[in-house]
Amino acid sequence: MNCITVDINPDVLQWAIDKKGTGYIKNKFPKIDEWLKGTSKPTIHQLENFAKCVSVPFGYLFLSKPPEEKAPLPYFRTLSDGISTTISSELYEVIMEIKKRQAWMREYLIDNGYKPLTFVSSRSKDSPVKGIVEDIIKTLGINNNWAEKQTNWSAALDFLQKKVDEIGIVVVKSSIVGNNTRRKLDVSEFRGFVLVDEYAPFIFINAADGKAAQMFTIAHELAHIWLGRSASFDLHNLQPAADEIEQICNKVAAEFLVPEGSLRAS
Secondary structure, eight states, X not given: OTTOBOOOOHHHHHHHHHHHXXXXXXXXXXXXXXXXXXXXXXXXXHHHHHHHHHTOOGGGGGSSSOOOXXXXXXXXXXXXXXXXXXXXXXXXXXXXHHHHHHHHHHHHHHHTTOOOOTTXXXXXXXXXXXXXXXXXXXXHTOOTTTGGGSSSHHHHHHHHHHHHHHTTOEEEEESEETTEEXXXXXXXXXXXXXXXXXXXXXXXXXXXXXXXXXXXXXXXXXXXXXXXXXXXXXXXXXXXXXXHHHHHHHHHHHHHHSOHHHHHHO
């Protein structure tokens, strides 16, 4: 049976190849160009090995067209009409991996008697921006002028991440999917995302972004946690999408990093 050849839609094949990188796949499967052109066909055994190599379910390769991987949480884009549903396979896989880690940590914390984090979902969209910022600052145990005391953006980012970790929010930073250096995360698609949970909230930062932008993203995601809203976002030019919650979170981030009072004082 493994010697039987099968017809595969070239578009589906190309979609799967893009997950690993063309050069890598050509080294593993020398006849891949022939499969794409239809001049030869893979056997069942070859296709099974190919599916394992590109980390896709075997059955996906028999689809009539490439699957659309829908965002498993609200995905906001600045230059669109707000919320979007279609995302890259890279972003989809990273979100799903973090969701698995979150589920494990949540179960662990509950089993070991940990209490819910009281600041999660503690504010609403009707809460004053300054009130949200003051509560974040108090919870983190920092001063209003904390950023001014840092020597540079990198030091400020490290300081902020440490404080966020200390209150029970897990911060993950990466610029690739898993350990695959061929699958880079595109900053133009997303700067970060946040998965809200009263036991184990997770913040993911696209490490391909600049240090200053990463810090703004963390501040933006903290606001999401206080408002109890999970989301992914691109924050094009650090501007929010046309969504009320996104705009509130951006105002909170701006006030958190550069308090209005300090601007007036200067």
